[in-house]
Structures are given as structure tokens and as C-alpha cells.
Amino acid sequence: MENYFPLDNKTDYTHKIVVVDDDDEILVVMSKWLTAAGFDVVTALSGSEAFEKITGSAPSLVITDLFMDGMNGLELMSSLHKTNPMLPVIILSGQAGIPDAVKATHMGSAAFLTKPIEKIELIENVKRYLRRPSGKPGEHNFSDKIVYCSQLMAERIELAQLIADSNVTIFITGATGTGKEVFAQAIHQASPRKDKPFIAINCGAIPEQLLESELFGHEKGAFSGAIAKHDGLFHAANGGTLFLDEIGDMPLSLQVKLLRVLQDFEVRPVGSSKSYPVDVRIISASHRNIEEKVQLGEFREDLYYRLKVVPFHIPALSERQEDTPLLINHFLKRYAQDNHKTEKRFAPDAMQYLVSAPWPGNIRQLINVVDICATLNKADTIPLSLARSVLQEKPGEIRTLKEARREFEKNYLIGVLRIANGHVANAAKIADRNRTEFYKLLNQHNLNPADFR
Amino acid sequence: MSPEKIVVSIDKDLEELIPGFLNNRRKDVNLLNEALANNKLDTLKSIGHSLKGVGGGYGFHQLSAIGEAIEKKAKAGETDGIPELISGMADYLDRVKVVFE
Numbered sequence: 356m357e358n359y360f361p362l363d364n365k366t367d368y369t370h371k372i373v374v375v376d377d378d379d380e381i382l383v384v385m386s387k388w389l390t391a392a393g394f395d396v397v398t399a400l401s402g403s404e405a406f407e408k409i410t411g412s413a414p415s416l417v418i419t420d421l422f423m424d425g426m427n428g429l430e431l432m433s434s435l436h437k438t439n440p441m442l443p444v445i446i447l448s449g450q451a452g453i454p455d456a457v458k459a460t461h462m463g464s465a466a467f468l469t470k471p472i473e474k475i476e477l478i479e480n481v482k483r484y485l486r487r488p489s490g491k492p493g494e495h496n497f498s499d500k501i502v503y504c505s506q507l508m509a510e511r512i513e514l515a516q517l518i519a520d521s522n523v524t525i526f527i528t529g530a531t532g533t534g535k536e537v538f539a540q541a542i543h544q545a546s547p548r549k550d551k552p553f554i555a556i557n558c559g560a561i562p563e564q565l566l567e568s569e570l571f572g573h574e575k576g577a578f579s580g581a582i583a584k585h586d587g588l589f590h591a592a593n594g595g596t597l598f599l600d601e602i603g604d605m606p607l608s609l610q611v612k613l614l615r616v617l618q619d620f621e622v623r624p625v626g627s628s629k630s631y632p633v634d635v636r637i638i639s640a641s642h643r644n645i646e647e648k649v650q651l652g653e654f655r656e657d658l659y660y661r662l663k664v665v666p667f668h669i670p671a672l673s674e675r676q677e678d679t680p681l682l683i684n685h686f687l688k689r690y691a692q693d694n695h696k697t698e699k700r701f702a703p704d705a706m707q708y709l710v711s712a713p714w715p716g717n718i719r720q721l722i723n724v725v726d727i728c729a730t731l732n733k734a735d736t737i738p739l740s741l742a743r744s745v746l747q748e749k750p751g752e753i754r755t756l757k758e759a760r761r762e763f764e765k766n767y768l769i770g771v772l773r774i775a776n777g778h779v780a781n782a783a784k785i786a787d788r789n790r791t792e793f794y795k796l797l798n799q800h801n802l803n804p805a806d807f808r
Numbered sequence: 809m810s811p812e813k814i815v816v817s818i819d820k821d822l823e824e825l826i827p828g829f830l831n832n833r834r835k836d837v838n839l840l841n842e843a844l845a846n847n848k849l850d851t852l853k854s855i856g857h858s859l860k861g862v863g864g865g866y867g868f869h870q871l872s873a874i875g876e877a878i879e880k881k882a883k884a885g886e887t888d889g890i891p892e893l894i895s896g897m898a899d900y901l902d903r904v905k906v907v908f909e
Binding site: 378380381383384385387388391449450470471472473474 | 819821822825829832857858860861862863864865866869872
């Protein structure tokens with residue numbers, strides 16, 4: 356399976372921070388601090404200069420002074436949030452009172468800091484709102500392997516880090532193309548088993564007899580064609596991790612055998628009368644609803660509970676729209692490197708179009724679209740027209756207007772709730788709806804404001 | 809005035825910026841004196857405000873405190889005490905000794 360997320364590439368994790376202040380001395384000092392902390396910094400002396408610099412690029416975070424001539428900090432934030440409601444904006448001010456801070460928060464600022472600003476306070480806030488890995492860029496740790504800036508992914512990473520250290524069995528769910536194997540591999544790499552093998556197998560892609568022999572091994576002559584002894588993947592993964600992808604497709608007969616291994620930590624090869632002990636951590640995954648399969652009697656309930664000691668869900672790309680620009684730029688860079696070509700970029704309207712697309716095929720689909728666009732476009736800037744035609748060339752993936760609207764509405768509500776930290780009155784205000792109406796919308800989409808606090 | 813030095817520890821990352829920063833503050837002293845002489849309260853307020861924001865940022869917290877006090881007085885339309893604040897700032901700039909850490 357292809358890696359959907361870049362591994363250990365320093366530049367991919369250098370977040371771009373835009374700093375705006377009409378006092379050039381403050382601008383210089385903040386720029387120094389942030390650069391020393393490993394960020395890529397762009398400075399602007401006014402709101403309008405910042406707006407121009409930001410349009411067409413994909414900053415991870417903006418820090419802006421509140422009071423400036425021309426476009427002030429709140430106006431800048433409001434303009435930026437029109438096209439990217441998830442962009443974290445930190446407002447900085449030397450003369451603001453509580454009403455200004457409240458207003459800024461209501462309008463969606465990530466934080467409101469007062470001058471004089473201290474280095475530690477600034478860096479801590481930037482990291483908090485970026486959910487940037489605490490290690491230095493390029494340092495090999497779990498989160499450095501995955502491109503993200505969203506809170507949702509940051510939470511997934513935190514959970515993955517917690518469970519990586521133990522030996523618990525993990526069951527990964529997520530739609531097709533979300534990167535289940537990448538996460539499994541990252542968990543393995545962050546675990547004490549990292550120096551031992553990580554072996555992945557797609558249970559749905561191999562016929563039943565072959566799968567049994569692949570997993571557990573066989574003796575010479577165990578079946579016709581077994582001309583030599585085969586150790587199997589449990590043996591090969593001993594001491595390490597075995598990733599069983601599409602476990603929902605495993606035949607019932609093999610499910611019993613797998614259950615026995617999980618209970619006894621022993622494997623018996625096909626055609627052998629002897630079992631041998633194994634020490635293998637199992638991570639399994641499925642894009643199917645296994646609970647449904649359990650109810651239908653197609654998947655053993657006892658095995659299901661053995662496998663999902665820790666359930667781990669990977670969100671769809673549409674649930675973490677704010678990560679899309681980072682991923683797109685990463686894949687453009689990778690395309691350029693792999694094909695020895697100049698790195699291309701998407702025009703701002705094309706980027707916006709891609710960010711708001713539904714991506715039913717998730718990151719796998721995103722990679723395809725980026726690669727096709729980069730291949731077909733002769734110039735350095737990929738226009739909206741090309742992005743649109745490439746994305747729409749997949750008629751099976753286009754949804755109805757009603758579906759698309761519903762999806763947009765849900766994502767919008769999630770974005771607003773995040774901005775308002777789950778405060779319904781504030782979220783309703785941002786959405787220009789009364790509280791009753793807003794609650795009704797939340798119910799329609801099964802959203803719980805408490806999840807955003 | 810005491811000749812004793814005031815030692816301030818500053819972030820090593822800012823080393824190259826400090827001579828220019830202190831030079832700008834000396835210019836601020838002149839601008840503040842000029843504004844005071846001409847009773848330009850808005851200028852006093854604006855320089856005080858910017859001093860408050862920039863001083864602590866670079867690690868010179870006393871300059872921020874002086875800036876804040878000048879801003880407050882000018883905002884209230886008072887000049888009483890501003891000459892002392894300006895001379896306190898000039899004295900601080902004469903005595904400050906920066907150590908980079």
C-alpha cells in the first residue's frame with residue numbers, strides 16, 4: 356500500500372506562520388523567535404499586505420496585531436476566515452480591553468494575547484493552535500510521520516502515541532484511502548517493537564487456503580503443491596507487529612484459527628501437529644462495518660472483541676479540510692521530486708475548490724488528482740479549470756446536490772463549533788442563526804457541542 | 809545618578825538586534841523630550857504605547873513599564889511625572905548592561 360503521509364521529511368513539517376504588526380521592531384523580534392523555533396515565517400506591516408501575501412499560499416497560522424491603520428486585525432481575520440474558516444488566527448494587542456478580547460474570541464480568534472509578548476508565551480500558543488509536534492522538525496517521532504494541522508488529527512495522534520507504547524490489540528476503522536496502514540506502521544514505529552518486523556497482509560486479497568498458509572505457515576506436503584516448508588507471517592513477524600488489513604473479509608474458518616492464536620499466543624502451521632509460541636502484536640483494520648457482519652453471523656463476535664481492545668478511527672479527509680492544503684502541497688512536492696520536475700502549485704481558486712471537494716476516495720483520491728493535474732499542466736500554476744475537470748472525471752464519485760449540501764452543512768457546523776470551542780451561543784452567532792435553530796441543525800447532523808470543548 | 813550597571817539577560821537569538829533596538833530607544837528619549845516640550849500628548853501616548861509593546865518583547869521589562877506609565881499619563885492628559893519617567897529611561901539606557909544567554 357502506498358504511503359499517504361510523508362515520512363521524516365523536515366520541510367514538510369515546517370509550518371508557515373504569517374506575522375502581522377505595524378511596528379517593525381515587534382515584527383522582527385517575533386520573526387526571530389519563531390524562526391529559531393523551526394517555523395517558516397512571513398511578515399507583513401499591514402493587514403492588506405498580509406492578505407495579499409496569504410492569498411495563494413497556505414499558512415498554518417496567522418498572528419496579527421489588533422490595531423493597525425487600514426485593515427485591522429479583526430478585519431484581516433474575518434477576510435481570511437471567509438475562505439479558510441479553520442485557519443488559526445492569534446490576535447495580539449497592546450491596548451485592548453476585555454470587550455476587544457471577547458469580540459475577537461466571538462469572531463473566531465484562536466487566542467488573544469497582550470503585549471509585551473514573551474517568547475515562551477508566543478511559542479506555546481503557536482504550538483497549541485497548530486498542534487505541532489513537540490519535537491524539533493525532522494526529529495523521528497510518531498507525529499512527524501503524518502501531515503496534519505487539524506485538531507481532529509492531533510487528537511488521533513495523541514491517542515496513537517498513548518497506545519503505541521503498550522501491547523494492546525488495535526482495531527483501525529476508517530473509509531477507504533484514509534491511510535489505515537500508514538497509521539498501523541506509525542504505531543509500530545513508535546512502539547518498543549520498532550526494531551522488529553512490521554508485516555502487513557490484505558486478508559481480502561488472498562484466497563482462503565492461501566491465506567491460511569500465508570498466515571500460519573505449512574509443513575512440506577501439507578497439501579498438494581506444498582513442496583517445501585513455509586514459515587508463515589506470524590513466524591516472520593515474531594517480536595514485531597502483524598497488520599491484518601480488511602479483516603472483515605477473513606473467512607469464518609480462519610477466524611477460529613486466528614482467535615486461538617490471540618488466546619494462546621501459539622501458532623500451528625497447516626499440516627503440523629505441533630504449535631510454537633509467538634509474540635506478535637496484532638493491529639487489524641477494516642473499512643467495512645464489522646458490527647453489522649457480527650450481527651449477520653459473518654464475523655465471530657468473540658474474535659471481534661479480541662481484536663478491538665482499542666478501537667481507533669481515522670477521520671475522512673472531508674472531516675479535516677484544514678489539512679488538505681498541506682497534503683496537496685506535499686504531494687505536489689513529491690511529484691516534482693519523483694519526476695525531476697519543477698514544483699507546481701495550484702492557483703488560489705483551484706486550491707479552494709480542492710479543499711472544499713468531498714473526496715470520497717480520501718487521500719488516495721487526492722494523490723491521484725494532484726498527480727494528474729501536475730502531469731497535465733504545462734505551466735507552473737495549475738488553474739481551477741483543470742482541477743475541476745480532473746476531479747469531475749470520476750463520475751462514480753460525484754454525489755447528488757442534496758448529499759453535497761448536507762456534507763457541506765455538517766463540515767461547516769463542525770468548523771464553527773471548533774472556532775467557538777463548543778460554545779453553542781457563540782457558534783450560533785457566528786453562523787447567524789438563533790440558538791434553537793442551531794441546536795436543531797446540530798441534532799440533524801448528530802453533532803454534540805461537548806465534543807468540541 | 810548611580811553609575812552602577814543594570815544587568816539584563818537577553819535571549820541569544822536576539823543578539824544582533826539589540827544594538828539597533830537600544831539605539832532606537834535613545835532616539836525615543838529625544839522624541840519624548842521634544843514631544844513634552846511641545847506638549848504633544850498624542851506623540852507621548854504613541855511612543856509610550858509602542859515602548860510598552862516592544863520593551864518586554866526584547867527582554868527589557870523596565871522599558872515596558874516606563875512606556876506604559878508615559879502612555880497612561882498622556883492618555884489622561886497629564887504631563888506631571890513624565891519628565892522623571894523620561895530621565896529614568898535615559899538613565900536606564902546609560903546603565904544597562906546586556907548579557908546574552
